[in-house]
Amino acid sequence: MSESIQKIRFGITFKLGILLAVFGVLSSGLTGYYTYHTTREILVNEASRDLLQATQVMGRRFSILTNEAAKDALVYTKIRVMQDVTGQGPAAIAARQAVADQFKGLMTEHPEYFQVRFISARNNGIELVRVDRDGDSIRIVGGSDLQEKLHYPYVYETLGLAEGKVHFSRIFINREVGAHAGLQQPTLQVATPVVKNGGEVLGVIVINVDLNHMFDMLKADLRDEYQIYLTNQNGDFLIHPDRSKTFGFDYGRRFLVQDTFGPVAEIVKGKGDSAIVRTQVGGSKQEVLGGFARIPFGDQAEHRFVIFGLTVRLDMVLKGMTRLAENSASIVIAFSLSAIALAVLLAWVFVRPLKQLVESVGSFSRTRELSPVRVRSRDELGLLARSIAQMQEHLLAHLNELNMRKDVMEYRARHDVLTGAPNREMFFDLLRFAISSARRNGTQLAVLFIDLDYFKSINDTFGHAAGDAVLVAVVQRLKSAMRESDAVARLSGDEFGVMIQPAEDSDGVAHVAQKIIDALREPIVYGKITLKIGASIGISVFSADGDTPEELLHNADAAMYNSKRKGRGVFCFYTGMQ
Amino acid sequence: MYRQIFRICCISLWLLWALFPVSALAEETLRVLTWPGYADPDLVRLFEQRHKVKVEVSIVGSDDEMWSLLSSGQGANFDVFAVNTAELQRYIDSGISVPLNPAAIPNTARQLARFSKLSEIPGIIRDGQAYAIPYTYSEMGLIYDRKAFRTPPDSFAVMWDKRYKGRVLMYQGSTHNFSLAALALGSHDPFHIAAGDFSRLSRHLVELRRNVLTFYSQPEEATQLYMANHAVLLFGNYGAQQVQLLQKAGADIGYVIPKEGALAWLDCWSLSKGARNKKLAEDWINFTLEVRVSHALTERQGLSNTLEESPVAQNAKLIWLQQVEDSAKRARLWDRIISGDQPERF
Numbered sequence: 001m002s003e004s005i006q007k008i009r010f011g012i013t014f015k016l017g018i019l020l021a022v023f024g025v026l027s028s029g030l031t032g033y034y035t036y037h038t039t040r041e042i043l044v045n046e047a048s049r050d051l052l053q054a055t056q057v058m059g060r061r062f063s064i065l066t067n068e069a070a071k072d073a074l075v076y077t078k079i080r081v082m083q084d085v086t087g088q089g090p091a092a093i094a095a096r097q098a099v100a101d102q103f104k105g106l107m108t109e110h111p112e113y114f115q116v117r118f119i120s121a122r123n124n125g126i127e128l129v130r131v132d133r134d135g136d137s138i139r140i141v142g143g144s145d146l147q148e149k150l151h152y153p154y155v156y157e158t159l160g161l162a163e164g165k166v167h168f169s170r171i172f173i174n175r176e177v178g179a180h181a182g183l184q185q186p187t188l189q190v191a192t193p194v195v196k197n198g199g200e201v202l203g204v205i206v207i208n209v210d211l212n213h214m215f216d217m218l219k220a221d222l223r224d225e226y227q228i229y230l231t232n233q234n235g236d237f238l239i240h241p242d243r244s245k246t247f248g249f250d251y252g253r254r255f256l257v258q259d260t261f262g263p264v265a266e267i268v269k270g271k272g273d274s275a276i277v278r279t280q281v282g283g284s285k286q287e288v289l290g291g292f293a294r295i296p297f298g299d300q301a302e303h304r305f306v307i308f309g310l311t312v313r314l315d316m317v318l319k320g321m322t323r324l325a326e327n328s329a330s331i332v333i334a335f336s337l338s339a340i341a342l343a344v345l346l347a348w349v350f351v352r353p354l355k356q357l358v359e360s361v362g363s364f365s366r367t368r369e370l371s372p373v374r375v376r377s378r379d380e381l382g383l384l385a386r387s388i389a390q391m392q393e394h395l396l397a398h399l400n401e402l403n404m405r406k407d408v409m410e411y412r413a414r415h416d417v418l419t420g421a422p423n424r425e426m427f428f429d430l431l432r433f434a435i436s437s438a439r440r441n442g443t444q445l446a447v448l449f450i451d452l453d454y455f456k457s458i459n460d461t462f463g464h465a466a467g468d469a470v471l472v473a474v475v476q477r478l479k480s481a482m483r484e485s486d487a488v489a490r491l492s493g494d495e496f497g498v499m500i501q502p503a504e505d506s507d508g509v510a511h512v513a514q515k516i517i518d519a520l521r522e523p524i525v526y527g528k529i530t531l532k533i534g535a536s537i538g539i540s541v542f543s544a545d546g547d548t549p550e551e552l553l554h555n556a557d558a559a560m561y562n563s564k565r566k567g568r569g570v571f572c573f574y575t576g577m578q
Numbered sequence: 579m580y581r582q583i584f585r586i587c588c589i590s591l592w593l594l595w596a597l598f599p600v601s602a603l604a605e606e607t608l609r610v611l612t613w614p615g616y617a618d619p620d621l622v623r624l625f626e627q628r629h630k631v632k633v634e635v636s637i638v639g640s641d642d643e644m645w646s647l648l649s650s651g652q653g654a655n656f657d658v659f660a661v662n663t664a665e666l667q668r669y670i671d672s673g674i675s676v677p678l679n680p681a682a683i684p685n686t687a688r689q690l691a692r693f694s695k696l697s698e699i700p701g702i703i704r705d706g707q708a709y710a711i712p713y714t715y716s717e718m719g720l721i722y723d724r725k726a727f728r729t730p731p732d733s734f735a736v737m738w739d740k741r742y743k744g745r746v747l748m749y750q751g752s753t754h755n756f757s758l759a760a761l762a763l764g765s766h767d768p769f770h771i772a773a774g775d776f777s778r779l780s781r782h783l784v785e786l787r788r789n790v791l792t793f794y795s796q797p798e799e800a801t802q803l804y805m806a807n808h809a810v811l812l813f814g815n816y817g818a819q820q821v822q823l824l825q826k827a828g829a830d831i832g833y834v835i836p837k838e839g840a841l842a843w844l845d846c847w848s849l850s851k852g853a854r855n856k857k858l859a860e861d862w863i864n865f866t867l868e869v870r871v872s873h874a875l876t877e878r879q880g881l882s883n884t885l886e887e888s889p890v891a892q893n894a895k896l897i898w899l900q901q902v903e904d905s906a907k908r909a910r911l912w913d914r915i916i917s918g919d920q921p922e923r924f
Contacts, residue, residue, distance in 0.1 A: 124788045125918070147918030151792045156744075177917035 005124035024339020032332035052291030094503030114182030115208035127149025134180040168298030186211040229309035427489035431549035445501035452494035453534035513571040536563040537571035607904030622827035654840035654852035675708035685867035710846030723810035750793035752912030780924035
């Protein structure tokens with residue numbers, strides 16, 4: 001049993017500890033992870049909303065700026081001197097000079113204007129007043145540098161507009177040779193007709209707006225990590241962080257916003273006003289977050305719009321998440337460690353009484369003694385401990401009874417029930433023991449084989465009860481006739497064996513034998529009657545007459561027959577030749 | 579989606595494998611470099627079955643793309659390619675295009691005379707050797723409003739006619755516009771303008787500018803402008819394709835090739851220097867000149883073929899495009915013209 005106890009390799013403490021620790025670590029880890037994840041989603045969603053809002057704000061500012069350009073154009077249609085600008089005389093020349101000066105003032109005020117012109121409705125749309133931005137200066141263009149522009153939509157379409165209406169062009173790359181700073185630049189044109197008092201259309205005022213400058217203005221409020229996009233109604237990029245992706249349609253290629261930012265397709269299709277995107281851009285695995293919005297501009301009836309977009313790298317949005325992640329990680333680690341400690345403690349608290357129980361049971365099985373169980377708790381463990389103590393008590397009681405019974409059985413197996421004297425079996429054992437000690441000590445011992453005379457007749461005459469009384473009396477007398485170290489046994493019926501040890505000499509043995517004969521010759525009182533018996537004795541001596549119990553008893557028996565033949569009531573030593 | 583594409587690829591591969599027995603793998607391969615619609619799969623399969631060969635068709639979308647594919651390997655990666663007569667010149671110059679034998683292509687006999695007489699097509703014959711066989715073409719005629727013109731205009735000069743001021747639409751392209759101006763002024767070689775003629779032609783184009791409503795780039799844009807502005811004349815840079823678009827939009831138009839003749843591009847088959855089996859490549863060219871194949875080109879793509887006379891081009895003068903004397907110069911001048919420079923400045 002103790003072996004099987006030692007065989008436990010991973011005890012319950014270990015298993016329970018591991019289980020609790022794993023549970024603790026898992027729960028804190030998962031909580032940490034989900035907190036991180038959810039927070040991340042919340043941050044991303046908030047950032048998306050913010051981006052979209054910023055996009056819409058920027059878009060409104062764009063609309064306001066274009067409308068301001070439109071207002072500027074309209075203001076100049078109303079000035080007095082405009083009415084004289086188309087003539088040929090000196091008044092007209094003065095008027096053109098005056099208008100040019102005013103345009104120059106306007107451009108000084110608005111650095112985002114490339115060009116402000118008055119274009120005549122006559123003479124194939126010849127420019128009559130033209131002020132260009134040229135590097136840092138503003139230049140009034142005149143003479144043969146003035147060009148005919150009637151074949152451009154911003155002229156022929158504007159000429160067809162009613163007074164006070166404004167034409168907003170597409171956003172395009174200006175390729176008009178001689179446009180100075182505006183050449184090859186993304187441009188938006190705002191144009192409005194100038195009408196004479198009589199109703200005749202004199203020409204158009206055209207303002208070319210520098211789109212890049214406008215966007216630099218819009219971008220000024222933005223942090224550097226934002227990328228800004230602008231597309232036309234079809235989704236062609238007009239502004240893009242990568243310049244080579246803009247105005248692709250101008251040279252036969254298309255770079256469409258919906259190809260890079262899928263959800264924006266809904267705006268292009270007219271199915272939505274805004275879109276939030278989250279995608280990887282370019283070849284890099286860099287994820288970006290973006291907001292795109294439809295921004296109407298110009299005359300509302302024309303349903304003109306552009307699409308604005310702002311994107312930011314996701315890792316910029318989640319910059320704060322790194323710290324959150326670190327915090328979460330350390331919290332998770334701390335919780336995990338305390339979970340492990342708690343698990344160990346719990347396992348110990350739970351397992352200690354169990355160990356005590358095991359110890360108590362173990363010591364009980366080793367010593368068969370009750371040891372007090374020191375578990376006093378009122379829970380299941382206490383109950384278990386008390387049950388085990390009770391069980392031990394029961395077991396012990398049973399064991400004691402069993403032992404007692406065994407002793408009785410053993411006694412009965414080796415003693416004669418009637419007289420209480422050792423039986424033949426035990427006599428042999430005693431003899432064997434005595435022989436070995438005699439052999440060791442070099443002493444002698446004698447075996448006396450006693451057969452009662454006339455016993456059979458007593459049994460027949462007075463009944464078995466009388467016979468039994470005789471046998472009991474015989475044993476008492478034999479015992480009293482002998483020393484403490486000697487032994488008496490009832491071998492069978494009326495035969496008894498006596499062992500004398502040590503037997504110093506044959507005279508001593510003979511003396512004992514005679515004493516026995518004398519003692520048994522005394523009458524035995526049984527109730528009202530007196531019974532008389534006698535004894536015939538044969539004697540064998542170790543080691544002269546044999547060195548085994550069987551041999552010694554056999555030879556003593558033989559000597560006893562010799563006594564019987566001599567007439568009973570005598571003893572004979574074994575002589576070897578009978 | 580990728581899975582679907584993968585599945586389709588697998589099925590196509592399996593079909594290929596099933597259609598062509600294993601022995602086909604050992605068969606010869608003809609490598610064709612051409613344009614969309616010039617070698618449709620069903621016709622390619624017919625050729626493969628007939629000649630017990632495999633045909634690999636590569637499609638390009640622009641002249642530049644074709645040049646980079648052919649010049650990168652000096653033509654080694656292809657056997658036969660389709661190229662227009664103007665572009666053909668640089669392939670001959672660089673040795674990528676090699677002479678072929680028209681006698682080995684018997685179907686040339688079926689071609690209309692203007693295509694079978696190779697010597698009359700500029701750019702095909704050099705040093706007495708033929709480098710290409712015409713396959714398809716498109717001309718740049720004049721589209722007009724049938725209500726505005728009782729009889730079809732017969733000259734490009736009508737575009738300068740002040741009566742139609744503001745109702746003419748012109749293409750926005752420097753090379754063709756100078757060629758057109760030269761034609762309109764009676765030149766017989768619009769691709770080689772003498773240095774002294776440029777200012778005259780430029781001023782003529784300024785006059786055209788003053789007469790047009792505006793200039794267009796794309797056929798769809800032209801259609802939209804024509805419909806929205808009641809135009810009556812339109813220079814059809816994209817030919818029959820634009821006629822179709824306008825008719826679809828509901829315009830009542832006619833299409834003519836004026837007496838000056840129309841500029842036209844002509845795509846031809848040419849052999850590559852890397853051709854592994856010249857005979858097979860010539861068989862391919864012969865095959866595309868079968869009525870069935872050439873007619874499919876017209877029926878499916880709306881392009882004119884070289885076997886059947888197109889109703890518009892019949893008896894008309896077609897002026898096959900050639901490399902021009904100095905396209906950069908034409909572009910520089912044209913930019914100033916369209917920007918509105920006054921005629922005195924040229």
